[in-house]
Amino acid sequence: MNSELPTAPQPSSEGYNQPAPAFGWTSYAEQINGRFAMIGFVGLLILEILTGQGLLTWTGVL
Helix, strand or coil: CCCCCCCCCCCECCECCCCCCCCCCCHHHHHHHHHHHHHHHHHHHHHHHHHCCCHHHHHCCC
16 A cells, blocks of 8 residues: 655646646546536525525526
8 A cells, every 4th residue: 555645746847737628528628617617606606695595596496
């Protein structure tokens, strides 16, 4: 068993190694989807705070 802890990526002369955009199930696509999901979640929280209603009430479902 390896007892070494994972280390942060080291910057190269060109900056951090970023995954290249590609089609399909890639780590780059997962990063972008996760970032958009976080933005959407925060947006819904702000909407609920400003209106005092939940998403389903605001859209007219409930």
